[in-house]
Amino acid sequence: MQHHSAIGAGKLRRMRRMFGADGRSVFVAIDHAAYMGEGPPLGEPMREIAAGKPDAILATWHLARAYADVFARSGLVLRVDGGSSELGDMPKNDLNQIMHRAEEALKIGADCVVVLAFPGAPDEDQSLLRLARLVTECETLGLPVMAEMIPGGWGQAVPWTAENVARAARIGAELGADVVKTVCPGPPEEFAKVAEACPVPVVALGGPKMKTEDDVVAVARGVVRAGGAGVAFGRNVWGSEKPRALVERLREAVHGA
Structure with a gap:
C-alpha cells in the first residue's frame, strides 16, 4: 500500500506544480526548435517569459537544463x-520515437512528460502504442503524462471537427494520460464539447500566430469558460514583442485573478 500512496503523492505534487488550486494552468510551449531548428528566441526573451510567471513550460532537454534557474518557479x-525535423521534407508518416525515458526526465527535474499521438491517422497504432507504453512507465514513478492528441495527425487525415477532437481527447485519457493538450476546433465555445468528453484536464494549443494579442487572450478566456483547464500557447507567446505582459494577461484570463 505504501508504494501506491507514494505514487499518488508524487503525481499530486507534480500536477499541483503545473495547475493552480483552481485546476487551471497557463502553459507556455518553447519546445519548437527541436524540430524546426529555430523558433523561441534564447537569452533575454526566455527571462521575459519566465518573469510573466507561467504555471508551466513545455520544454526541450536543452532548455530544461540551460534555463533551470530561470524557470525554477514554473512546472x-x-x-x-521526436526524431524528425523540418530541415528535410516533413514526412507524411509518423516517424517519431521516444527520445528520453521517464527516469531520465525525472533526473532533469520534469514534473510531467509530453508526447504526440495521432488517432485517426493511417499509422495511428504507432503513436497510440508509444503513449500507452510511456504511461505505464511513468505510472510506477508517479510522473504525470501529457498527451498531445491531434486527430488525423497534422495532415488532418480526419477533419478537426469538435466531435473528432473530443474523441481524440477521450482516447488520450483512456490510454492513461493525466493531461490532454489538443486543438481548439473553431471558436473557443466549441471547446465545451472537448472538455465534456475528456475525463482529465484538457488544455488548448495555440497553433499559428494569431492576428492580435487581444485575440490570444480572448481565446484563452473562451477556452476556460467552455470548461477547458487552460491553454498551452507557444509562438503566440514567444513571438510577442512583450512576452512578459502577454503571459500576465493570459494568467488573468485563465485564473481570473
Missing part, C-alpha cells in the same frame, strides 16, 4: 518524443 513539462 516543467519535458518533450520526450
Whole structure:
C-alpha cells in the first residue's frame, strides 16, 4: 500500500506544480526548435517569459537544463518524443520515437512528460502504442503524462471537427494520460464539447500566430469558460514583442485573478 500512496503523492505534487488550486494552468510551449531548428528566441526573451510567471513550460532537454534557474518557479513539462525535423521534407508518416525515458526526465527535474499521438491517422497504432507504453512507465514513478492528441495527425487525415477532437481527447485519457493538450476546433465555445468528453484536464494549443494579442487572450478566456483547464500557447507567446505582459494577461484570463 505504501508504494501506491507514494505514487499518488508524487503525481499530486507534480500536477499541483503545473495547475493552480483552481485546476487551471497557463502553459507556455518553447519546445519548437527541436524540430524546426529555430523558433523561441534564447537569452533575454526566455527571462521575459519566465518573469510573466507561467504555471508551466513545455520544454526541450536543452532548455530544461540551460534555463533551470530561470524557470525554477514554473512546472516543467519535458518533450520526450521526436526524431524528425523540418530541415528535410516533413514526412507524411509518423516517424517519431521516444527520445528520453521517464527516469531520465525525472533526473532533469520534469514534473510531467509530453508526447504526440495521432488517432485517426493511417499509422495511428504507432503513436497510440508509444503513449500507452510511456504511461505505464511513468505510472510506477508517479510522473504525470501529457498527451498531445491531434486527430488525423497534422495532415488532418480526419477533419478537426469538435466531435473528432473530443474523441481524440477521450482516447488520450483512456490510454492513461493525466493531461490532454489538443486543438481548439473553431471558436473557443466549441471547446465545451472537448472538455465534456475528456475525463482529465484538457488544455488548448495555440497553433499559428494569431492576428492580435487581444485575440490570444480572448481565446484563452473562451477556452476556460467552455470548461477547458487552460491553454498551452507557444509562438503566440514567444513571438510577442512583450512576452512578459502577454503571459500576465493570459494568467488573468485563465485564473481570473
